[in-house]
Every structure is written in C-alpha cells, then in structure tokens.
Amino acid sequence: MHINSTLPKKILAWYDNSKRSLPWRVGKKSPKKLYYRLLSEFMLQQTQVKTVIPYFYNFTKKFKTLKALSKSNETEILKMWEGLGYYRRARNLLACSKILVKSYNSKLPYSINEIKKLPGVGDYTANALLGLIYNEPRIALDGNVKRVFSRNLNTDENKINFERFIEKNKKKLFTTNRNDDFVEALMEFGALICKPRDPNCLKCCLKKTCKYFKSSRKVKSIKKKMIKKKNFDIFCYVNNKKQIALTKNNRISFLKNFNVPEIREVSSFPKNQNWKFLKNYKKSISNLKLNINLYYKFSNKIPPMYNWYSLNRNKEFVPSFTKKIFRQVSSLF
Numbered sequence: 001m002h003i004n005s006t007l008p009k010k011i012l013a014w015y016d017n018s019k020r021s022l023p024w025r026v027g028k029k030s031p032k033k034l035y036y037r038l039l040s041e042f043m044l045q046q047t048q049v050k051t052v053i054p055y056f057y058n059f060t061k062k063f064k065t066l067k068a069l070s071k072s073n074e075t076e077i078l079k080m081w082e083g084l085g086y087y088r089r090a091r092n093l094l095a096c097s098k099i100l101v102k103s104y105n106s107k108l109p110y111s112i113n114e115i116k117k118l119p120g121v122g123d124y125t126a127n128a129l130l131g132l133i134y135n136e137p138r139i140a141l142d143g144n145v146k147r148v149f150s151r152n153l154n155t156d157e158n159k160i161n162f163e164r165f166i167e168k169n170k171k172k173l174f175t176t177n178r179n180d181d182f183v184e185a186l187m188e189f190g191a192l193i194c195k196p197r198d199p200n201c202l203k204c205c206l207k208k209t210c211k212y213f214k215s216s217r218k219v220k221s222i223k224k225k226m227i228k229k230k231n232f233d234i235f236c237y238v239n240n241k242k243q244i245a246l247t248k249n250n251r252i253s254f255l256k257n258f259n260v261p262e263i264r265e266v267s268s269f270p271k272n273q274n275w276k277f278l279k280n281y282k283k284s285i286s287n288l289k290l291n292i293n294l295y296y297k298f299s300n301k302i303p304p305m306y307n308w309y310s311l312n313r314n315k316e317f318v319p320s321f322t323k324k325i326f327r328q329v330s331s332l333f
C-alpha cells in the first residue's frame with residue numbers, strides 16, 4: 001500500500017492557506033508550546049474544537065504555565081473541567097503536569113516509551129506530542145488521519161495495518177522537515193476536507209491522485225458507533241434540609257470515584273422500602289444510552305459511606321450527570 005509522494009507537500013500547502021486559527025497553535029519557539037499542546041490534546045479527546053476553546057481560555061488564564069497547573073489540586077481542576085465531560089482526563093492532566101514538572105524539568109521526554117508512561121497518554125497522544133514539540137517524523141493516528149489515508153488508498157480502514165503502512169511509506173511521508181506542521185495538517189485536513197460523511201472532493205488538492213475520488217467503487221469509511229442501551233434505577237435519599245445523600249461510585253462503569261446517589265441496573269435492587277417514583281428520563285454518556293428511573297425517599301438515616309450534600313451546592317465540582325439529578329430532586333421542595 002503506497003501513497004503518492006506528493007501528498008505531504010499538497011496537504012501542507014493547503015494547511016498554510018486554510019488552517020484554522022486556534023489558541024493552542026502558538027509559535028514554534030514559544031515557551032508555552034508544550035503546556036498548550038498537552039492541555040489541548042487532553043481536552044480534545046472525544047470533544048469538539050468549538051466546545052474546547054472556552055475551557056482552554058479559562059485554564060490558560062488561571063494557570064499561565066505547566067508549573068502553575070501542576071501546583072493546583074484535583075478539586076480545583078475538576079471544577080474548571082465541569083461540563084467538558086470524561087473527567088478522568090482532568091485527573092490525568094493534573095497528574096501528568098506534576099510528573100513533567102517534577103521529573104522532567106517541565107520538558108517532554110524524548111523517548112516515546114517514557115511519554116507513554118505518563119497518565120492518560122496513549123500511542124496517539126505520544127506520537128502527536130513528539131511530532132508537535134520535537135518536530136520528529138511522527139504520524140498521530142486519530143480517526144481523521146486514518147480516514148485520509150484509507151480514502152487515498154480506497155481501502156477499508158480495518159484492512160490497513162497503519163504501523164506497517166507508515167513504516168513502508170516513511171520516505172514519502174517525511175520529506176519536508178515540517179513534521180510538526182504535518183502532524184497537525186493531516187488531522188486538520190481530515191476534519192475540514194476529507195470529512196467522514198461528506199468529503200469535499202471537488203475542492204480537494206489530492207483529487208488527482210486519490211483512489212477514492214477516482215474509483216467507481218468507493219469503499220465506505222463511516223463506522224457506526226456501537227451504542228449500548230442500559231436501564232438504571234437511581235435511588236435518592238433526601239431530607240427536609242434540601243439535602244441529598246451521595247456516595248463514591250465504585251459500582252457502575254462511568255463516573256468512577258465521583259459522588260452519586262445509589263445507582264443500580266434495573267431489577268437488581270429491591271424497590272419495596274417506601275421508594276417513591278419521581279421521574280423517567282434519558283441520558284447519553286459516551287456510547288451509553290441510559291434509560292433512568294429516578295426514585296426518592298425522605299429519610300434522616302442514610303447507609304454508611306453516604307454523606308449529605310446540599311441540593312443548592314454549586315461551589316464544588318458536581319458532574320453534570322449528578323447535577324441533573326439535583327435538578328429533578330429539587331422539584332420536590
């Protein structure tokens with residue numbers, strides 16, 4: 001599987017003319033480069049650029065440097081991350097900043113194996129950072145980039161061994177000495193031109209060599225997201241002081257270690273203890289579609305491991321999942 005050797009130069013020329021102006025794209029020599037790239041890479045995992053931008057501004061306004069971020073704490077970071085979702089990223093970002101400041105003098109290690117030991121940093125992010133920070137010849141294989149390559153080859157993405165493909169094509173891919181720009185240009189090109197549903201082939205700089213464009217039998221590249229449907233019952237202890245009892249979640253797969261009421265998959269918990277039905281609603285988290293039945297009970301006694309929280313509390317971080325429950329339960333008062 002060989003790409004056309006003109007691909008990198010054409011994509012870079014397109015990038016120079018058409019790239020978006022994004023706040024984390026600072027100058028190549030900027031001292032903020034590592035901090036801005038690390039922050040944006042964490043924030044952009046599973047999240048769209050336009051959602052990330054205001055959060056990025058808030059973070060960089062409050063924490064001017066990686067060192068300043070590393071001195072923060074989980075409560076503060078989670079509060080600032082509130083609404084962005086996938087909160088494990090916030091915890092990993094903080095842990096990552098502490099390690100980089102303490103053990104690497106606020107620099108990125110040069111070895112990919114060292115980088116991949118950082119919390120929350122996998123193959124994709126490690127390659128992206130090495131390319132972006134050190135101009136190393138790297139390809140960060142996210143969904144956009146895989147699509148650009150598989151369309152140019154008009155081959156099903158699942159049938160490509162990308163590591164082998166990059167190795168075989170490295171002489172064609174890394175010819176410009178602009179590896180940092182190329183990492184980003186490929187992703188940008190996939191996001192703006194070679195889009196999942198509606199590739200802009202007529203305006204594309206690669207159409208002369210792209211096998212997808214030229215073929216009468218185009219290989220589809222849209223993957224269906226596997227959505228799992230789950231039914232949950234949520235049981236809320238409430239009291240007359242407008243408080244709700246929460247406990248650290250270690251039972252269900254999402255929102256691990258965050259404070260939530262009692263949550264059970266339907267029919268695994270007895271509902272005969274004076275629980276009253278409050279509401280049914282739907283909620284999506286990642287690839288889960290939740291059908292939720294909310295129950296409540298006024299009580300001053302709560303099980304061990306539970307603590308009372310004010311329903312009006314908003315200074316502390318509360319995940320949006322729990323906030324929604326707060327809103328529903330508040331309607332009782």
Ligand code: SF4
Binds near residue numbers: 202
């Ligand atoms: S010609 Fe179409 S399919 Fe090929 S790279 Fe360009 S946008 Fe993608």
